[in-house]
Amino acid sequence: MSSLYEHGTLAMLMGKQMQGTITVKDLLTHGDTGIGTLDGLNGEVIILNGEVYQAQSDGRVNLITDESVVMPFASVHFDKPTSTLNFSEVTANTLSQQLRDEKLANVFAAVKFHGDFTKIHVRIAPKQNKPYPSLLEVASNQPEFEAKQISGTIMGYFAPQIFNGPTAAGWHLHFLSDDKKFAGHMLDFEAENISGTLQIFDSFIQHLPIENPEFRDMQLELEGLNAGIEASEGGKQ
Template sequence: MNNNLYEHGTLAMLMAGKLSGTITLAELLKHGEHGIGTLDGLDGEVIILDNEVYQADETGTVNRITDMDATLPFASVHHAMNETTLTLPKADFNILNDTIVKEHNFKNVFVATRFHGVFEAVKVRVAPKQTRPYPGLLEIASNQPIFEKQNVSGTVIGYFAPELFGTVTAGGWHLHFLSDDRQFGGHLLDFVGTNLTGTYQIFDSLEQHFPVSDPEFRAYDIDLASLQADIQAAEGH
């Protein structure tokens, strides 16, 4: 088993409004038992933990997804291996972006992280399901439901990517949250936690999978001039 991050689709595709599912969940899970993504039509935020798949939808509801024929336009997954223990006496995005990246020299590598504990505050957003003709991700991101919760026990899972790859995936941290009671989750916008414990895993390689059978993917044009700024605005932190 290779120590690699498997990614289907690209963030640039989502920015361009190519939101149709192009890989089945059954196929995706062959490449990892942990990960994040979104469903067909940008339908919510997907969290994959130990081969169990959950979707936080636009109403704030968390659903367990058991339909292996469900499709995703974009997802990142990995097999857990060669993990290093991560202890966070205090954590928020400032600490992750500054202290953690510098201490562990992450800036030029792909990294997975999972950490768990009681969070004093969690703020998430959830992509609402879209119908054709699909808008671009930036337009969707400006009108996404936001949910907040205090004193919630749960898990943060996601990835760090070098800025160099910021059009393939989100440069920096792209993290999702799922509560232990499976009642609250989404794309992590902000959080504060203390005494959190978990792991990180540095990958040897990135396996980028393209939906080459999808005619929309084959034909779409990218506005490179504005893409990076639009991605930063859409990511929301």
């Protein structure tokens, strides 16, 4: 089977730890496909075919070619699909239902599909400076963008509920348009003419930035953590 590699945790971001702790170069040794964010929670990252794209909070999309750029949180894997998607259209609300035969509740999985989107709604985290706020504070005031009749790719992960904290339980999805001009963290969508794949993992590798003193000193408030992560992610699909 295959492994999902995650650097950092969403709980760290909730705990005001947004400093970059892994380089793009090091991250790409663990996968060619994934999602994440840059130092200071600077935008939304989507990685496809080993290429790293950043959606900025002003709506622009950048190709990251400097592999010394650092990231506080990212999930990656090597794209080796276990099955093809078997639906012709899907929405944010019906994605889990469409994949019900895959029995995803207790496994990690990656979905990657291309489609024609009749509508898509994304948000993009703006860059933060020290002293960092919590992820929930950032999520309450971040730019949102909408597009209609646009073609592109959604890539992201499903995680079991018991792993909420290390990552986001349920779906965590990012979008990149074919023309590389529209991207972000997916909040809502409707798509048709779908072609894509699903990959189920038998291993979840959690990597922590143990050499970073700020991470080692972090005091995390556990009360309300799960609700805060759900709110910051825009709700579960």
